[in-house]
Amino acid sequence: MAVAAMYMQARQMARCPARLSLSPTCRRNLSVSTSVSGLKVLFFGSDEFAERVLRELEGNRVGTQPCIDHLEVVCPKAQYYMKREKKVYTYQSPVDKHATKKGLIAHHPFPASMSSWMLPMVDGGNISGQFDIGVVASFGRFLPPRIINGFKSGMINVHPSLLPKYRGPSPIQTAILNGDSVTGVTIQEIHPSVIDGGKVLAQAPYPIPPTAPSIQLIEEMGTLGGQLTLKVLRDLDFAREKSIEQDETKVSHTRLFDREDSVIVWEEMTAEDIFRVH
Numbered sequence: 001m002a003v004a005a006m007y008m009q010a011r012q013m014a015r016c017p018a019r020l021s022l023s024p025t026c027r028r029n030l031s032v033s034t035s036v037s038g039l040k041v042l043f044f045g046s047d048e049f050a051e052r053v054l055r056e057l058e059g060n061r062v063g064t065q066p067c068i069d070h071l072e073v074v075c076p077k078a079q080y081y082m083k084r085e086k087k088v089y090t091y092q093s094p095v096d097k098h099a100t101k102k103g104l105i106a107h108h109p110f111p112a113s114m115s116s117w118m119l120p121m122v123d124g125g126n127i128s129g130q131f132d133i134g135v136v137a138s139f140g141r142f143l144p145p146r147i148i149n150g151f152k153s154g155m156i157n158v159h160p161s162l163l164p165k166y167r168g169p170s171p172i173q174t175a176i177l178n179g180d181s182v183t184g185v186t187i188q189e190i191h192p193s194v195i196d197g198g199k200v201l202a203q204a205p206y207p208i209p210p211t212a213p214s215i216q217l218i219e220e221m222g223t224l225g226g227q228l229t230l231k232v233l234r235d236l237d238f239a240r241e242k243s244i245e246q247d248e249t250k251v252s253h254t255r256l257f258d259r260e261d262s263v264i265v266w267e268e269m270t271a272e273d274i275f276r277v278h
Contacts, residue, residue: 036234038069040122042131042151043095046075048215049172050137051094052222053158053229057135058102060230067234070127072120073099074139077108114141119150133236135229136190137222140169145192153236155190158225160218162186162203164246167196168254172217175208182207183217185225187232189243199243204228 043054054073061068078092092100099106109117122128134155136143148155161171162184175183184205189198206221232239 036067036236039067039233040070040127040129040132041068041233042072042074042120042134044074044134044136044139044143045095046093046140047138047218048094049160049218049222049225050139050158051098052219053135053137053226054095054098056223056226056230058098058104067230070122072105072107072123072131074107074109075099109141114143114147117147119147133233134190135233137225142195143190148190148192156201156229156232157188157190157196157198158229159186159188159196160184160221160225162205163188163196163200164248164251166252166254169256170254172221173214174254176214176217180208183221185221185228187225187228187239188246189240197246199240199245201232201239201243202228 041057043057045051045054057068057071060066061071073095075095076093078096079090096106096108098104105123107120119131122131131151133153134143134148134151135158136155137158138160143155159167159171160183161167161175163186165171166174166183172183182205184203186200187202188196188200191198204224206217206224208217
């Protein structure tokens with residue numbers, strides 16, 4: 001299939017969760033049954049990709065056939081100063097902005113580490129008790145086993161690559177810089193010691209349009225990841241029964257990029273290289 005046709009198919013699937021197809025390597029057909037309901041979910045995230053995942057979860061919560069009954073958020077604390085009795089934000093993560101807009105309860109752990117952070121209990125009026133599951137997307141902090149084990153059904157992670165390829169903090173940017181034609185989204189178990197090294201529950205491919213800016217990929221892959229997450233949540237036992245270990249011989253890693261990575265070396269870079277960088 002031509003890349004353009006694959007791209008249009010991926011965008012159509014992102015609009016319709018029932019048409020999501022999984023990676024052939026997973027060889028799964030997760031049910032779209034809505035028999036699972038009443039889940040109490042704690043979402044961990046920060047950036048634009050995570051915000052798009054959160055949108056899908058929140059949309060399910062207020063939809064006609066929800067599997068999520070209660071949703072709260074863990075994200076970095078906003079930074080602001082007061083001016084004429086109003087908050088003027090100097091930084092607020094996309095996830096925190098969305099939580100504020102939708103009236104979701106947001107928890108803000110300590111900036112440096114999660115080691116001493118206590119897992120909250122559900123705070124939902126008529127709904128109380130322990131959260132059923134934690135969902136993580138681009139959170140950027142290591143979660144110790146104490147937190148993972150604090151959920152009735154553990155934690156899952158939404159990662160924007162086809163693991164084990166591109167573990168780490170910048171899989172979308174790395175795929176663009178490497179000139180990949182296809183990437184994807186993986187739903188995995190949270191591994192207690194290896195970042196992005198958990199069992200794969202589901203995957204969906206995403207063709208990269210040749211001229212797409214990174215923010216477009218981030219937003220569309222986040223939507224795709226959110227919808228795939230909902231499919232997994234509806235059929236979590238089956239997904240875990242059919243989960244697969246990652247092939248350690250095919251692991252590759254990404255790194256954080258900085259301003260130096262955007263420097264143009266005119267003598268060495270092609271026009272395509274420059275486009276990918278910028």
